[in-house]
Amino acid sequence: xxxxxLIPTSxxxxxxxxxxxxxxxxxxxGLAAYGLFGTRLFLLxxxxxxxxxxxxxxxxxxxxxxGGYLNFGLVTFFGIGAYTTGILFQYYELSPxxxxxxxxxxxxxxxxxxxxxxxxxxxAYFALVTMIITFAVQILALNLTITQGALGIYLPRxxxxxxxxxxxxYFVFLGLLVLVTAVVWAVQHSNIGGALxxxxxxxxxxxxxxxxxxxxxxxxxxxxxxxxxxxxxxxAQRIAYIEPTGTFSFDISLxxxxxxxxxxxxxxxxxxxxxxxxxxxxxxxxxxxxSEVNRVIFSxxxxxxxxxxxxxxxxxxxxxxxxxxxxxxDVSGSPAP
Amino acid sequence: MTTFDxxxxxxxxxxxxxxxxxxxxxxxxxxxxxxxIGGTLGLTGAYAEPSTDYKFVYDRWxxxxxxxxxxxxxxxxxxxxxxxxxxxxxxxxxxxxxxxxKVDIVIAPYTTFVGGAVVPIVxxxxxxxxxxxxxxINIFKNNKGSIIGSFTYQEPDYTRGLFEMLGALPADQKxxxxxxxxxxxxxxxxxRAGIAGQGGVLNYAKAAGIPIVVDEQYPPTTSDxxxxxxxxxxxxxxxxxxLGLPNDTLNIARSVHQQGMKPMVFCTCxxxxxxxxxxxxxxxxxxxxxxxxxSWPTQGYPGLTELAEVFKAxxxxxxxxxxxxxxxxxxxxxxxxxxxxxxxxxxxxxxxHSNEFKTAAGTFxxxxxxxxxxSQILLxxxxxxxxxxWPKQAQxxxxxxxxx
Numbered sequence: 001x002x003x004x005x006l007i008p009t010s011x012x013x014x015x016x017x018x019x020x021x022x023x024x025x026x027x028x029x030g031l032a033a034y035g036l037f038g039t040r041l042f043l044l045x046x047x048x049x050x051x052x053x054x055x056x057x058x059x060x061x062x063x064x065x066x067g068g069y070l071n072f073g074l075v076t077f078f079g080i081g082a083y084t085t086g087i088l089f090q091y092y093e094l095s096p097x098x099x100x101x102x103x104x105x106x107x108x109x110x111x112x113x114x115x116x117x118x119x120x121x122x123x124a125y126f127a128l129v130t131m132i133i134t135f136a137v138q139i140l141a142l143n144l145t146i147t148q149g150a151l152g153i154y155l156p157r158x159x160x161x162x163x164x165x166x167x168x169x170y171f172v173f174l175g176l177l178v179l180v181t182a183v184v185w186a187v188q189h190s191n192i193g194g195a196l197x198x199x200x201x202x203x204x205x206x207x208x209x210x211x212x213x214x215x216x217x218x219x220x221x222x223x224x225x226x227x228x229x230x231x232x233x234x235x236a237q238r239i240a241y242i243e244p245t246g247t248f249s250f251d252i253s254l255x256x257x258x259x260x261x262x263x264x265x266x267x268x269x270x271x272x273x274x275x276x277x278x279x280x281x282x283x284x285x286x287x288x289x290x291s292e293v294n295r296v297i298f299s300x301x302x303x304x305x306x307x308x309x310x311x312x313x314x315x316x317x318x319x320x321x322x323x324x325x326x327x328x329x330d331v332s333g334s335p336a337p
Numbered sequence: 338m339t340t341f342d343x344x345x346x347x348x349x350x351x352x353x354x355x356x357x358x359x360x361x362x363x364x365x366x367x368x369x370x371x372x373x374i375g376g377t378l379g380l381t382g383a384y385a386e387p388s389t390d391y392k393f394v395y396d397r398w399x400x401x402x403x404x405x406x407x408x409x410x411x412x413x414x415x416x417x418x419x420x421x422x423x424x425x426x427x428x429x430x431x432x433x434x435x436x437x438x439k440v441d442i443v444i445a446p447y448t449t450f451v452g453g454a455v456v457p458i459v460x461x462x463x464x465x466x467x468x469x470x471x472x473x474i475n476i477f478k479n480n481k482g483s484i485i486g487s488f489t490y491q492e493p494d495y496t497r498g499l500f501e502m503l504g505a506l507p508a509d510q511k512x513x514x515x516x517x518x519x520x521x522x523x524x525x526x527x528x529r530a531g532i533a534g535q536g537g538v539l540n541y542a543k544a545a546g547i548p549i550v551v552d553e554q555y556p557p558t559t560s561d562x563x564x565x566x567x568x569x570x571x572x573x574x575x576x577x578x579x580l581g582l583p584n585d586t587l588n589i590a591r592s593v594h595q596q597g598m599k600p601m602v603f604c605t606c607x608x609x610x611x612x613x614x615x616x617x618x619x620x621x622x623x624x625x626x627x628x629x630x631x632s633w634p635t636q637g638y639p640g641l642t643e644l645a646e647v648f649k650a651x652x653x654x655x656x657x658x659x660x661x662x663x664x665x666x667x668x669x670x671x672x673x674x675x676x677x678x679x680x681x682x683x684x685x686x687x688x689x690h691s692n693e694f695k696t697a698a699g700t701f702x703x704x705x706x707x708x709x710x711x712s713q714i715l716l717x718x719x720x721x722x723x724x725x726x727w728p729k730q731a732q733x734x735x736x737x738x739x740x741x
Contacts, residue, residue: 049425157461161461241424246450286430
C-alpha cells in the first residue's frame, strides 16, 4: 500500500526532473541566504526547529517509511543522545558539539540492543513495544543517579548573542538535514532501499526471494538511531536544560510520525514537506489564535489531511503524476473511459 | 483609475469625520504606544487549570491598570501565548516574544519544568524575568537576582510551616511514622530532599524526630496510587505527605480516602491544590487535608480581599495560590515601573532590590537571589472550607488531627 508514495523515477522528462532538482537547490540556497542575512530571531529559531524535526523524520522514514515499520519510539534514541552529551558535559565538561557523534554511537548501540528482540515483531506488536520501551527508558532516566533524576541537567548557554546562537543552530541543523537527506536518497536508490520496500510490501515473500530481512532491518535501524542520537545530543546544547519528562516526551515521537505521514512516508521529499507544514501551521495558530482553541483547530486540520489527502502531500503528487502519465494524448480534459 | 459617485464620496467623508471625532474623544492614553508585557502559560495540557487562573488574573490586572491610566502614562498590553505545558514550545514562544513582539517586560510561565527551560533565553536577552509562575531556588541563585519572584517560599521550605506547627505539639501527640510520596518533577524532588542539606521533608523530619517509613517517588504521569497508599497503610504511617502537582495530588487524596486510611496528618505539600476549585469537589476525601498557601484574605494585603471576591464569584471557595502570586508579581511590576520611572531593566533591577513592595502576597523585600523573604500560611480543610491553622497570628481555626 505504501508503494503509491514512491514517485517512479522513470516517469516525466529529463527536463522536468532537472527543473525539480533546480527548485530544491534554489530552496536550499534561499535558506542558506536567510541563515546568513536574516535577522529575525524568531524565524531563525523556528526554522532551526523545523530542520531538526525534518532530520528526525528522515531518520524515522528509513525504517518507518521505506520499511513500513511503524515506530513510535524514536524519542527513546533522541533522549539517549541528549543525555549522552548532557552527562558528558556534566561530568567531564565536554562540549556537546564535540560529543554529538558519541551520542549517535551510544544511540546506535542502544538501537542494536533494543532492535535485537523488537525487530522480530511486526505490525501493531512492534508499534506497541517501541512505545513501551520509551516509557521504560524514561523511568530509568528519572531514577538513575547519573542522569540526576527528575532534577535534570543544565548546560551552559553558549557565550554568544541570542541571534548568533540561533544562527549557529540554524546552520548546524540545516547542514545535518542536507547530509541526512542525501543518505536517505542514497538508500532509496540502493539495494538496501529495494530490500526495505520488499520488506514493507511482503516480508515473508522478501525472505523467500533472498532478502536478509533481519540484517537489513538491524543495519538500517542502527543508522537511523545514530542520526537521531546525534540530533538529540545537539538538541541538549540548544535547549540548555534536559530532564526526563520533556526530553523523552512521547509528543516528539508522535510529531515525527505525523510529519512523515503528512509529507509522505517512504519518500525522501516527504519529511522535507511534512516537518515545515506541521510546525509552521502549529506555530501560526499559536500566535494568531492565542487561546487553547488553537490545538482544536490544529487537530481538525490534521484530521482533514488524513481524510482527504491519503499518502500525504507526496502521495497526492504521485497520484497526479500517474494520472497525467496515464492519459498523455488526452488534451480535452474529459475523464478517461 | 478609480472614481467615486457622489453618494459614496459623501458616505466616506462622513465616516472619516466620525472616525476623527471619535479619535479626538478617546483618552490621550490610547494615543501612546503601549507597554507590552509578555509571557506564556500552559492553557492546554497538563497545567491547564492553574494556567487558566493565571490568565484570568492577568486580564483583570491589565483592565485595572489601564483604568488607572496605565504605566508611565502609557497603556499596558499583555501578550500571553499558549505553551501547551511544553518546554520546547515555550522556548520558541519566548524567542518570539523577545525578538518579534519586542515585549518590554517578560513574565514567567507556570511551573518549574517549563520555566527552567525559558530562563536562559530571557537572560541572554538581558531581560528581567518577573516570575509569579514557578519556584526553583537553584534557578534563582544561578541568575543572581535577575529573576524577580513572588512565591514567598521556595521548594526546600514548602513543608517548613507544617513541621513548625507539629514541632509545637507535645511529644506524645506528634506523628510517629511518616510516609512521603514524591512526583519525579524538578520542583517536588527538591521539596522532598532540600538543597545542600537545607530544608526539605527529609531534613525537617529528621530534625523533628519523625522516622520515615515509606519514601516513594513516582513518575509524573502516574494516575493510580493504590499501591503506594497500600504500602503506607501496611507501614502504619500516621502522617502522609503528597508532594506532587495538581492532578496526581488529587488522585492521591482520593486514593487515601478510598482505602480507608486516616492518617493523623495528610498534607498536600507540593502544589497548592487545597486552594484549587477541584479540592472541595473531592468531598469527604478533602476533609482534614493540610496544604500551604502564600497569604490569606484576612491578612488585609492590598488587593487580596477584592481578588478573593472575584474568585468567589467564579465559584472558588478559596482564593487559589496561583491567583495570589500571579497578581502579586504584576503589583511588583506596577510599583517598580512607577517608582523607577523607566523600563530599563538594569535600573528596574536596582530599584526592586532596594525597595519594598506592597502586594497581595504581603510586603516584599527582595533577597539577593531575587526571592522575597519567607512567609507561609498553612491551611486545613475543615467542614468544607479552608481554615488557617498556622502561623498563630493568622490562625482562623485550631488544627484538627485525625485519630487513626
